[in-house]
Amino acid sequence: MDKKILCGLTVEEIFTLIEPGGFQNRHAVLIANAIYKKSISSITDFPKIPKVLIKFLDEIAIVGLYSPFASEISSDKTVKYLFTSTDGKYFETVYMPDSRRNTVCVSTQSGCRMGCPFCATGEYGFHGNLTAGDIINQVLSIQEAGSVNHVVFMGMGEPMDNLKNIMKACKVLTSEWGLTISAGNVTVSTVGKTPGVKFFLENSECNLTLSLFSPFSEERAGVIPAEKRYPAAEILEIMRYSPNMKKRRLSMAYVMMKGVNDSERHLDGLKKMLKGSGIRINLLPYHPVKGNVNVSSSAEKMQHFKHELVTSGISASVRKSRGADISAACGLLAAGMINYKTCN
Numbered sequence: 001m002d003k004k005i006l007c008g009l010t011v012e013e014i015f016t017l018i019e020p021g022g023f024q025n026r027h028a029v030l031i032a033n034a035i036y037k038k039s040i041s042s043i044t045d046f047p048k049i050p051k052v053l054i055k056f057l058d059e060i061a062i063v064g065l066y067s068p069f070a071s072e073i074s075s076d077k078t079v080k081y082l083f084t085s086t087d088g089k090y091f092e093t094v095y096m097p098d099s100r101r102n103t104v105c106v107s108t109q110s111g112c113r114m115g116c117p118f119c120a121t122g123e124y125g126f127h128g129n130l131t132a133g134d135i136i137n138q139v140l141s142i143q144e145a146g147s148v149n150h151v152v153f154m155g156m157g158e159p160m161d162n163l164k165n166i167m168k169a170c171k172v173l174t175s176e177w178g179l180t181i182s183a184g185n186v187t188v189s190t191v192g193k194t195p196g197v198k199f200f201l202e203n204s205e206c207n208l209t210l211s212l213f214s215p216f217s218e219e220r221a222g223v224i225p226a227e228k229r230y231p232a233a234e235i236l237e238i239m240r241y242s243p244n245m246k247k248r249r250l251s252m253a254y255v256m257m258k259g260v261n262d263s264e265r266h267l268d269g270l271k272k273m274l275k276g277s278g279i280r281i282n283l284l285p286y287h288p289v290k291g292n293v294n295v296s297s298s299a300e301k302m303q304h305f306k307h308e309l310v311t312s313g314i315s316a317s318v319r320k321s322r323g324a325d326i327s328a329a330c331g332l333l334a335a336g337m338i339n340y341k342t343c344n
């Protein structure tokens with residue numbers, strides 16, 4: 001019999017697993033605490049748990065925590081990790097320290113099937129969904145795990161294409177019995193699959209950000225093929241009228257490329273699109289991908305966009321570039337697999 005992997009299970013699922021042995025819900029909470037709060041990788045080391053339960057659990061389950069096999073550190077202290085799942089799928093994780101805000105950027109798939117042409121992950125192809133356990137493991141098994149207080153789903157893959165595992169991972173991250181990270185500190189990033197976005201907004205309190213790239217549908221479709229089926233304008237409407245709209249952060253991510261989407265026409269389009277919506281916009285520098293001749297818009301241009309948007313009543317910010325010297329575009333680690341130090 002294949003043993004069940006505990007990491008990634010909700011407390012209800014753990015209880016279902018141990019109930020046939022006559023154990024109670026409080027035991028399931030202790031097991032969840034041992035994995036998610038203490039990162040204990042062996043069942044026999046779980047504290048405060050009756051020996052009889054340890055024996056029962058050890059026969060039917062494993063914890064399922066595993067370490068990254070490579071890492072690379074940037075001059076700004078950003079660290080990229082490369083993992084390989086138990087079934088051989090490569091994926092990457094990025095840790096970004098920033099005074100009191102320490103963020104882990106997790107992958108949701110190995111590769112991606114959305115086919116965005118400027119993206120290294122898209123080029124890598126699709127190699128499978130990650131489980132909720134693979135996602136949670138990225139937060140628990142990096143060296144800096146103890147200092148993490150923000151999680152963003154912005155690594156490899158399209159989260160809405162792996163919705164079941166995303167929902168479960170969000171629950172484990174934010175629950176009292178789990179990692180106890182505030183839902184306001186968890187952000188899922190999507191290029192937009194309307195049914196998934198709707199479900200996520202109705203069933204989670206976490207933040208959502210939509211990758212926009214252009215306010216013009218035809219132009220966006222050239223860079224984000226999902227636009228043809230799931231237009232950003234339609235997703236924006238769903239975001240505007242979603243439950244808990246005022247309690248959570250809903251935003252657009254706008255990666256700026258010089259001469260491509262940083263004209264006054266684009267600025268006007270953004271103003272028209274976002275004015276009165278209550279959705280904020282984050283302006284991001286573009287990290288060039290091998291084989292793509294485009295470069296990032298200048299810092300001055302990005303500040304100009306921000307100033308114009310803010311004075312039009314739209315909440316806007318410029319995000320600084322992180323990890324630019326270590327292949328910071330998503331997917332470059334697994335796609336290129338170069339310049340690593342092997343993790344100890």
Ligand code: SF4
Nearest residue numbers: 112114116119122157
């Ligand atoms: S940009 Fe995101 S959705 Fe598009 S191919 Fe890359 S990882 Fe997938």
